[in-house]
Amino acid sequence: MPYHLPPLSTLRPFEAAGRHLSFKQAAEELNLTPSAVSHALQTLEDWLGTPLFTRGHRSLALTPAGAAYLPEVRGMLERLAVATSALPGRAPSGRLAVSVAPTFGLRWLVPRLPRFRDQHPDITLTLDTSQRPADLPRDGVDVAIRMRQDDWRPDEGADLYAACLVREALIPVCAPTLAARVTAPADLNSVPLLHVDSVTEEWAAWAVPTGMDISALTGGARFDTVHMALEAAASGLGVAMGRLPLVDTDLATGRLVAVLGPPRPIRTGYWLITSRAGRNRPEVAAFRAWIKAELAASPTV
Structure with a gap:
């Protein structure tokens, strides 16, 4: 018995548009134009005989039919992807x-x-x-x-x-020109420190085992990413908390110097x-x- 299936080329645009509730974002994901996504969805709706989306001036919403159909199509695509990946004897794709x-x-x-x-x-x-x-x-x-x-x-x-x-490990790092000024934990009180606000384990996680006063390590410039803080350290702005293995290349090339070792493993x-x-x-x-x-x-x- 032949399968009574909708045009298969319309299902991925439908799933992506239903997930994003945006023709533009679906088009970017699938490397199509928004008009191509819209055309595919109109073809699917015509074949099904029912609208799947409610289209507003700047909004897109699933109809009850679309909301019911979306998880079924998504499940089918996922099962097909899994089956394809697991196919015995499949030739390398390169x-x-x-x-x-x-x-x-x-x-x-x-x-x-x-x-x-x-x-x-x-x-x-x-x-x-x-x-x-x-x-x-x-x-x-x-x-x-x-x-x-x-x-x-x-x-x-x-x-x-x-x-x-x-697992990451913490160790303070700085530019070679600053390293001579940091030979003991107490030296951190007299050099600029660099902080990353987006991480949960940084100066405090490193300092606790040393018995240092954590409140003394709160001043200094702050950054929203580890990458920016490490770039600032390499430029000589201050001492940053290095994270192995993220600073492996910088340490190997001498762009950054580790001070106050050894590294302290974290979670x-x-x-x-x-x-x-x-x-x-x-x-x-x-x-x-x-x-x-x-x-x-x-x-x-």
């Missing part, structure tokens, strides 16, 4: 999409990607820097790298595999996330093995 937390991507991953390319010239890498939760495999991402605290496991029943790649770490069905794809397996080897070879202070 493509790998990685979504990575911006600071980890910029400061650690990107400087090492030439080595991945040299080892796997047959794999074309697409890199996306994002803080949003990765919705594998629906969003087209093969591997996500995200920062988490403590141990983390996917929700029961989720088709996800997660493994901790590395924050970086996790590699894939779909369970897709984690053994040749490209994913190659990337997993490569990044683990790179991290294992990272220098310690």
